[in-house]
Amino acid sequence: MSNVMLEVRELTTKYVTRFGEDIYAVDHVSLKVEEGKTLGIAGESGCGKSTLALSLMGYYFAPLHYTSGEIIIDGRNISGMNPNDVRKSILGKEIAYIPQAAMNALNPTRKIIHFIEDVIKEHELYITKKDIYDRARKLFETLGLSADVLQKYPVELSGGMKQRTVIAISVLLLPKVLIADEPSSALDVTSQKMVIKMLRKLMETGLISSLIFITHELPLLYNVADDIMVMYAGQIVEHGNAKQTVFDPIHPYAKGLMGSIIVPEKGLRDVKLTAIPGVPPNLKNPPSGCRFAERCKYVQPECKTHSINLNEVDGGRAYRCIFSEEKLREAYQNG
Amino acid sequence: MKGYQEYFLRKLGWFLITFVFAFLLNFILPRMMPGDPVAVITQRVTQGMTSQTGVAKIYQEYSELFGTNKPMLEQFFLYVKNVSQGNFGISFSQYPRPVAEIIKSSIWWTVCLQFPAIIVGWLIGNTLGALAAYLKGGFDKVIMPVSIFVSNFPAFGMAIIMVVIFATTLKWFPISGGYGFDQIPNMSWTFVWSVIVHYQLPFWSIVLISIGGQAIGMRSMSIYELNADYVKYSRFLGINDRKIVGYVFRNAMLPQVTGLALSIGTMVGGALVAEIIFSYPGLGNTILKAVVGQDYPLISGVTLIITLMVLSANFIIEIIYGIIDPRIKATQAD
Numbered sequence: 001m002s003n004v005m006l007e008v009r010e011l012t013t014k015y016v017t018r019f020g021e022d023i024y025a026v027d028h029v030s031l032k033v034e035e036g037k038t039l040g041i042a043g044e045s046g047c048g049k050s051t052l053a054l055s056l057m058g059y060y061f062a063p064l065h066y067t068s069g070e071i072i073i074d075g076r077n078i079s080g081m082n083p084n085d086v087r088k089s090i091l092g093k094e095i096a097y098i099p100q101a102a103m104n105a106l107n108p109t110r111k112i113i114h115f116i117e118d119v120i121k122e123h124e125l126y127i128t129k130k131d132i133y134d135r136a137r138k139l140f141e142t143l144g145l146s147a148d149v150l151q152k153y154p155v156e157l158s159g160g161m162k163q164r165t166v167i168a169i170s171v172l173l174l175p176k177v178l179i180a181d182e183p184s185s186a187l188d189v190t191s192q193k194m195v196i197k198m199l200r201k202l203m204e205t206g207l208i209s210s211l212i213f214i215t216h217e218l219p220l221l222y223n224v225a226d227d228i229m230v231m232y233a234g235q236i237v238e239h240g241n242a243k244q245t246v247f248d249p250i251h252p253y254a255k256g257l258m259g260s261i262i263v264p265e266k267g268l269r270d271v272k273l274t275a276i277p278g279v280p281p282n283l284k285n286p287p288s289g290c291r292f293a294e295r296c297k298y299v300q301p302e303c304k305t306h307s308i309n310l311n312e313v314d315g316g317r318a319y320r321c322i323f324s325e326e327k328l329r330e331a332y333q334n335g
Numbered sequence: 336m337k338g339y340q341e342y343f344l345r346k347l348g349w350f351l352i353t354f355v356f357a358f359l360l361n362f363i364l365p366r367m368m369p370g371d372p373v374a375v376i377t378q379r380v381t382q383g384m385t386s387q388t389g390v391a392k393i394y395q396e397y398s399e400l401f402g403t404n405k406p407m408l409e410q411f412f413l414y415v416k417n418v419s420q421g422n423f424g425i426s427f428s429q430y431p432r433p434v435a436e437i438i439k440s441s442i443w444w445t446v447c448l449q450f451p452a453i454i455v456g457w458l459i460g461n462t463l464g465a466l467a468a469y470l471k472g473g474f475d476k477v478i479m480p481v482s483i484f485v486s487n488f489p490a491f492g493m494a495i496i497m498v499v500i501f502a503t504t505l506k507w508f509p510i511s512g513g514y515g516f517d518q519i520p521n522m523s524w525t526f527v528w529s530v531i532v533h534y535q536l537p538f539w540s541i542v543l544i545s546i547g548g549q550a551i552g553m554r555s556m557s558i559y560e561l562n563a564d565y566v567k568y569s570r571f572l573g574i575n576d577r578k579i580v581g582y583v584f585r586n587a588m589l590p591q592v593t594g595l596a597l598s599i600g601t602m603v604g605g606a607l608v609a610e611i612i613f614s615y616p617g618l619g620n621t622i623l624k625a626v627v628g629q630d631y632p633l634i635s636g637v638t639l640i641i642t643l644m645v646l647s648a649n650f651i652i653e654i655i656y657g658i659i660d661p662r663i664k665a666t667q668a669d
Contacts, residue, residue, distance in 0.1 A: 057571055091573035099571075104564035107582045108662055109589075119572045153661040169572070 003035040003074070005210040006056070006095070006177045011069030013055040016062070023283045025051040027234040028069070033177065033227075036203065038211040040225030040242065042218055042257065046280050048234040049214045050100060053181040056212070057097055059086050074176050074209075093123055096175035096208075100182045102166040106154035112165060113150040116172065123173060136172070142205060143168050143198060160191030164198055171207045178208040182215050196224060218261050222246045230254045233280050233291040236310065240317035250319040250328055253292045290322065298323065298331050342657045350650045357642040362414055365631035366407070372427050372629040373397050401425070401632070414635075423636035428628030434636040437621060442640060444513055445610065445617035448534065452541035453598050459542070460549025461591055465584050467550065468557030478550060486547025494540045494612040501536060508536050511614040537613045545598055552594055556587040589660050596652040599645060 008031045015023040025048045033039045043049050054064055058071045058078045070079045073094045078086055099105045107115060116136045120127060137147040149157065149165055157165060163183065171178060180199060184192040202208045213224050221228060221242070228245040230238040230253065238251040249255045256276040278295040281287055287294065289304040296303070303322055310318045313325055321328065377394040384390055398404040401424070402413055417424060423434035463482070467475040488496075502510040514520065515529040560566070560583045569579050610619030618637055625633035657663050 059571065061570065087573045087575070091571055093573075097568070097571040099564055099568050101564045105568040107565045107569070107586070109586055109660060110582065115569075118569075118574055118578060122573050122575060122578075155662045166568070 002037075004032055004072075005035050005037075005074055006031075006033040006212070007070075007072040008032070008056065009070045009072070011055060011071060012067040013051065013060070014065055014067050015051075016065055021284055024067070024286070025234050025283060026055045027286075029055075029231075029234075029236055031229060031236070031239075033210045033212060035209050037226045038203070038213055038224055040221040040228040041212065041214045041231060042216065042221055042228060043231035044216060044257070044280065047231045048283075049216075049231055050181050051234075052231065053097065053179045053212070053214055056177075056179055057091065057095055059083060059091055088123065092119060092170075092175060093173045094175055095177045095179065096170040096173070098167055098170050098178065098180040098183050100185065102163040102183065103159055103186065105166050106162065108154055111151060111153055112169075116150070116169060119169065119172060139172060139207075140168055142207075143201065160187055160194060163187060163191065163195055167195070167198055167202070171202055174207055176209045177212065178202065178210070179212045180214065183213075184215070184217075184220065192220075196220070199224070218246065218258060230257060233286060234283055235291060235320065236318075237292065237321075238317075238319045239310075240315065244315070244317060250313070250317070250325055251292075251321050252296050252298055252328070254319070255332065290320070298328070339657060342663075343654060346650060346653050346657070350646060354643070354646055357646065358639065361635050361639050361642065362411055365634045368629065368631070370629055372631060373401060373403050375629060376427055376430065401427070418639070423639075424632035426625075426630055426633045428624060428630035428633065434632045437633060438618070438636055438640055441617050441621045444615060445607075445619065446644075448537055448610070448615065448617060449541065450599075452538050453545055453595070456542040456545030457549050457591075457595050457598065460546040461553045461588070463546065464550035464553025465557050465587065467554045468561060468587075469580065475554070479554065482547040482550040482554075484547070485543055486551060488544060490540070490544055490608045491612055493544050494537070494609045497536050497540045498612070509533055511612075513616040533613075533615075537609050537615050540609050548598075549591065549594060553587060553591055556590055557583060560584075560587045589656070592652060592656055592659070596649045599648040599652075 008029060010028045010030055011026060012024060012028055013026045015025055017023065027048075029052060031039065041049050041052065051064065054060075055066075056071060058081070060066045060083075066079075070077055072078070073090070076094075078090050078094075081090070106112070110118075113133060113136060117129060117132050120132050120135075133150070136150055140147055140149060143164070145161075145164055145168060149161065154162055154165075167180075167183065178199075183199070184195045187195065199211060199213070203211060213221065215221050225242045228240065228242050229236050230245065230249075230251065232253050238245060238249060238254040240250075245254065246258055246261075249258050253276070256274065259274045260276070276295055281291055281294065287304065289302075289306050290296070290299075290308045293299050293303040300322065306322065308320050308322055310320045311325075312318045319325070323331070373394060377390065377397055381390045381393055395404070402410055405413070414424075421435055423438070426432050426434050426437055429437060460482075463478055467478040485493075498510055501507050509515070509532060511533075513530065513533055514526060515533075518526050518529055520526065563583075563586075566579055566583060569582065570576075607617075607619030607622070609615075610617045611623050614620060618641065622634065622637045622641075624630070625637060
């Protein structure tokens with residue numbers, strides 16, 4: 001068994017609205033990422049994927065607040081740490097983040113190299129500008145980016161270029177865990193491919209030790225991830241390795257989600273894509289029982305009253321449903 | 336630096352084109368005003384004269400002196416030639432003072448009043464707006480309504496309120512003028528002190544008005560920038576808050592620089608009114624007298640100077656803008 005790079009235990013975070021209401025967007029989430037592995041997180045929009053990404057950083061600012069749980073990075077528990085220490089010694093160095101809208105992630109009035117100087121100086125006090133430049137140039141060249149980019153303003157870069165620049169900046173300090181929040185959305189297919197290639201390269205060259213990849217594009221996730229977690233309404237509803245989760249899901253929500261993939265094959269015209277009716281619940285007052293109950297085909301009266309735990313099954317899989325695995329499979333057989 | 340050179344030349348080109356049009360309008364518009372100003376002067380000089388031929392002779396002499404008897408096109412070229420030599424002609428209403436001398440004696444009053452007032456108002460307004468956005472809470476709740484209230488005052492309204500409170504009621508400052516009516520401009524301490532005291536009310540009336548608008552603009556820009564994606568990203572890379580606030584305010588400032596150019600533009604409109612109300616011996620008052628006296632050499636002269644000032648201010652600010660915002664250069668260079 002290899003080293004666990006990131007372990008999260010029962011992490012709960014909440015948003016506090018202007019009116020003082022609490023919204024628990026991440027609810028008792030536990031996960032583990034091993035060295036060299038990629039964890040994919042899937043789910044439809046509004047189910048807490050991005051909030052989970054922000055929560056994993058261990059550095060909170062309004063309106064997001066930490067409630068409970070632990071984040072352990074390479075054996076070091078960062079949950080109880082002073083925010084300023086987290087900022088100086090964890091962010092960027094241990095755990096780094098690639099934002100969803102990388103297009104606007106760079107300060108428009110700062111040259112890339114100056115921004116890189118700001119980042120590195122925050123973590124290493126005694127470093128000269130020349131050393132920073134050399135290091136940045138080397139990294140950019142390793143990642144197949146021209147060193148000319150360093151002397152440019154973000155506005156002078158194309159969308160795909162900006163995204164790759166952001167990825168390069170995120171890994172400047174060789175973080176152990178990299179969290180990529182939909183890094184390829186809003187890009188054309190060619191740029192998407194380049195981004196994915198680059199993420200793979202990061203792992204191969206050892207610039208990062210593990211990756212958490214968040215997306216709603218399931219085919220992409222299947223290609224990139226080793227393990228997949230499916231989120232619904234702030235909770236994990238299914239967890240397993242990529243192949244099993246995509247081709248043989250257990251939870252009805254995961255089943256529905258995977259059923260909405262288009263597979264280009266013969267007879268595609270006659271295949272009707274199944275959509276899950278309804279929308280995720282409002283997390284201001286989440287349902288007391290199973291959160292998916294309202295939209296579930298197989299709902300039972302007790303689903304709405306009992307809170308449901310995550311059931312562990314063989315092969316490191318887990319799912320959150322009142323039914324047993326066999327019963328669910330039987331139900332799927334019968335349509 | 337090639338992109339910037341191109342940007343500079345383009346802006347310079349527009350500056351010159353605008354100036355030529357402004358110059359043309361300046362010449363034509365006063366001449367389209369109804370009434371015959373030469374007749375007015377003649378009437379003034381010949382009061383009590385009975386000889387019709389005498390009056391006609393004097394009228395003719397004045398026409399010759401002012402050049403009004405020549406065709407319009409010839410007048411125009413004569414005007415261009417004279418202006419290029421710093422000669423704006425002779426004032427009708429304050430005959431025989433040359434226009435250049437009248438402008439010279441009043442322009443410094445205006446420049447020394449307006450520029451500092453606009454700059455101070457801009458600085459205070461932007462600082463308050465940025466603080467309101469950053470501190471939020473109670474500070475914001477006080478600054479916002481006050482700013483909206485104050486910025487909606489017309490310039491003359493603010494001037495009159497200031498006069499009523501500080502001059503008439505409290506008697507802290509004099510009601511009007513640039514210096515005491517019993518003084519003769521010189522470099523003595525009494526005169527300088529008198530100028531300073533007279534300076535306060537017009538100065539603050541302009542400052543107060545510009546604070547409000549600038550604060551509102553800066554506040555909303557800062558709030559927008561504070562929520563920008565790059566702020567979140569920078570935070571997650573561990574950059575400290577003070578530096579991020581620096582990024583935010585620098586970016587929020589950019590549209591405010593345009594605001595500064597615009598308020599220098601309003602110098603001609605709104606703020607000149609304050610000068611008139613305080614009978615401040617600046618260009619505002621001069622132009623009022625010129626209009627009342629149908630003194631078109633003076634009107635042309637003053638408006639030309641003001642046009643030149645506003646255009647130059649805008650030009651300088653656009654040049655600075657190109658330096659501080661890389662996006663402007665990038666889009667303009669295409």
